[in-house]
Amino acid sequence: MNQTRRITCGELTAKDESSDVQLRGWVNSTRDHGGLIFIDVRDRFGITQVVFDPRNAGEATELASTLRSEDVVAAGGLVRRRPAGTENAKIATGEIEIAAQTLEILNRSKTPPFPIHTDGDVDESLRLRYRYLDLRRPHLQRNIELRHRAVKAVRDYLDANGFLEIETPMLIKQTPEGARDFVVPSRLHPGAFYALPQSPQLFKQLLMVAGFQRYFQIARCFRDEDTRADRQPEFTQIDLETTFPTQDDIIAVMEGTLAHMFRTALGAQVHTPFARLTHAEAMRDYGSDKPDLRFGMKLHDVGSAFAGTEFKIFANALAAGKVIIAIVESGGAIRSRRDFDALGVTAAAFGAKGLAWIARAADGIKSSLPKSALTDQLLATLRSITGASDGDAIYMVADDAAVARTIAGKVRLHIGDEKGLRDPKVFAFCWVLDFPLFERDEETGALQPAHHPFTAPAPGSESLEGDPLMLRAQHYDVVLNGMELGSGSIRIHDPNMQRKIFAMLGYTPEQVEQRFGFLLEAFEYGAPPHGGIALGLDRIILLMVGGESIREVIAFPKNQRFQDVMVNAPTQVEPGILKELHLRTDVEPSRRA
Ligand code: ASP
Numbered sequence: 001m002n003q004t005r006r007i008t009c010g011e012l013t014a015k016d017e018s019s020d021v022q023l024r025g026w027v028n029s030t031r032d033h034g035g036l037i038f039i040d041v042r043d044r045f046g047i048t049q050v051v052f053d054p055r056n057a058g059e060a061t062e063l064a065s066t067l068r069s070e071d072v073v074a075a076g077g078l079v080r081r082r083p084a085g086t087e088n089a090k091i092a093t094g095e096i097e098i099a100a101q102t103l104e105i106l107n108r109s110k111t112p113p114f115p116i117h118t119d120g121d122v123d124e125s126l127r128l129r130y131r132y133l134d135l136r137r138p139h140l141q142r143n144i145e146l147r148h149r150a151v152k153a154v155r156d157y158l159d160a161n162g163f164l165e166i167e168t169p170m171l172i173k174q175t176p177e178g179a180r181d182f183v184v185p186s187r188l189h190p191g192a193f194y195a196l197p198q199s200p201q202l203f204k205q206l207l208m209v210a211g212f213q214r215y216f217q218i219a220r221c222f223r224d225e226d227t228r229a230d231r232q233p234e235f236t237q238i239d240l241e242t243t244f245p246t247q248d249d250i251i252a253v254m255e256g257t258l259a260h261m262f263r264t265a266l267g268a269q270v271h272t273p274f275a276r277l278t279h280a281e282a283m284r285d286y287g288s289d290k291p292d293l294r295f296g297m298k299l300h301d302v303g304s305a306f307a308g309t310e311f312k313i314f315a316n317a318l319a320a321g322k323v324i325i326a327i328v329e330s331g332g333a334i335r336s337r338r339d340f341d342a343l344g345v346t347a348a349a350f351g352a353k354g355l356a357w358i359a360r361a362a363d364g365i366k367s368s369l370p371k372s373a374l375t376d377q378l379l380a381t382l383r384s385i386t387g388a389s390d391g392d393a394i395y396m397v398a399d400d401a402a403v404a405r406t407i408a409g410k411v412r413l414h415i416g417d418e419k420g421l422r423d424p425k426v427f428a429f430c431w432v433l434d435f436p437l438f439e440r441d442e443e444t445g446a447l448q449p450a451h452h453p454f455t456a457p458a459p460g461s462e463s464l465e466g467d468p469l470m471l472r473a474q475h476y477d478v479v480l481n482g483m484e485l486g487s488g489s490i491r492i493h494d495p496n497m498q499r500k501i502f503a504m505l506g507y508t509p510e511q512v513e514q515r516f517g518f519l520l521e522a523f524e525y526g527a528p529p530h531g532g533i534a535l536g537l538d539r540i541i542l543l544m545v546g547g548e549s550i551r552e553v554i555a556f557p558k559n560q561r562f563q564d565v566m567v568n569a570p571t572q573v574e575p576g577i578l579k580e581l582h583l584r585t586d587v588e589p590s591r592r593a
Pocket residue numbers: 177198199200201240487488489532533534
């Protein structure tokens with residue numbers, strides 16, 4: 001006699017005909033066809049149709065008639081082919097059904113607050129409140145599974161390349177990644193606090209001093225930043241560090257990891273080596289340090305075409321030392337005047353004082369510029385600089401160099417979106433290299449590291465002399481489709497150079513000692529040259545699934561106000577706990593969360 005076989009809801013095919021099986025899962029849907037009851041039972045692996053016939057299984061059928069969506073059942077019976085014409089090619093088990101003999105109801109479900117068996121739109125706060133139900137829905141099941149596959153691919157690839165996964169602590173002091181720390185009060189050390197890591201940066205450097213040579217970690221990071229559309233206060237990095245690397249070594253490991261990840265988890269071929277641009281080239285050609293290379297439309301400096309122009313706005317801008325940056329939209333001349341105006345409104349929202357345009361359509365030249373300014377020479381020079389031809393539109397922004405490029409870069413992306421040039425299924429990776437070592441804080445004007453203060457200067461900048469803003473760094477970013485995936489650098493391993501950088505950043509020797517004394521001390525004990533990188537895992541998975549928000553690829557994310565509305569966090573704690581921690585809060589009771 002055949003033994004009853006336990007199966008998942010995703011595995012039966014016509015080959016299993018006549019098998020005696022039992023499955024367990026959730027009721028996805030129920031249909032009553034004149035006494036015959038059809039139940040679709042769902043688990044993570046798929047959906048299987050179970051048919052209850054009162055003539056063969058009276059008791060089970062009666063019980064089945066009471067089932068509702070999301071009840072949990074165990075059903076058993078014989079596999080049979082579906083009658084011809086009723087097969088469902090859309091699901092893997094669509095050739096068969098189970099002729100039920102037994103049914104056990106393992107648990108009942110209340111009516112869910114939203115339908116589980118479809119991916120229809122549901123208010124996000126409701127989804128987050130009932131996240132365990134949201135996670136049952138098909139697209140989140142897919143996203144979370146893909147995330148697992150992707151992380152496994154990273155682990156497999158790095159393991160095969162000699163990397164060790166090493167955990168670093170969560171209760172630490174501080175990591176200077178430029179954000180605020182989350183702090184955790186210590187009960188045993190009244191008045192003292194730990195910080196949660198903004199990244200494992202200093203520990204991974206110390207692991208290099210400790211001789212582990214190749215480290216990685218799927219690392220949780222915490223940054224207490226202001227809430228912004230697609231941020232989470234805790235997120236995950238693929239973090240790595242190696243000893244004795246060149247920049248090219250890190251680039252090669254990362255390209256290998258990403259290609260393996262996309263191939264194994266997604267079945268997507270990623271071409272290596274990735275394109276490489278210097279930071280200066282990225283800004284010049286795309287107006288961004290995270291260029292989207294899925295399409296062309298590079299920026300052009302067309303100031304020279306307007307030398308002596310009658311168009312006052314551009315003449316004045318050039319006289320004031322500003323630049324005129326252009327992009328060309330191929331075929332853009334078919335736009336209506338209204339359309340051009342709408343683009344101008346968009347550009348204004350990006351900060352443009354105006355968006356000038358010239359287009360050569362079949363019926364002649366159209367432009368926002370006065371006719372008198374459109375000399376043959378201007379048109380010819382513009383064409384030769386930008387490569388525009390008949391039927392194209394040229395858009396121009398005049399402003400300070402960095403501002404004009406940034407705005408033109410945003411208009412470029414906007415047009416790219418409009419024209420469907422930013423296909424989420426195309427993966428255009430690139431490296432941005434040769435970053436400046438320092439930049440100025442926009443508000444305070446203070447010098448700050450472009451990456452972090454442990455980044456080594458590039459060859460030629462090691463003396464750290466001259467204008468600090470002209471110094472270059474051994475810092476590299478990897479970018480995908482206009483999003484920064486991560487940053488890394490070759491690090492400083494010489495304690496004197498590290499002290500010098502801290503001094504340039506305005507730290508007093510006492511502050512350095514207090515905050516980074518342990519690192520500088522470690523550097524006195526044979527610290528090897530080292531370097532690494534960290535990639536934002538959540539963002540990579542988001543790009544893999546082509547989704548809109550990283551909340552779609554994290555099992556239990558916070559909402560946009562950084563709250564967990566399911567468990568209700570953050571929340572007040574018992575006064576007794578505060579007392580034990582020697583803490584008092586001065587927040588009025590009415591203002592408390
Ligand atoms: N810790 C750095 C970050 O979080 C990455 C690195 O330099 O490796 O951006």
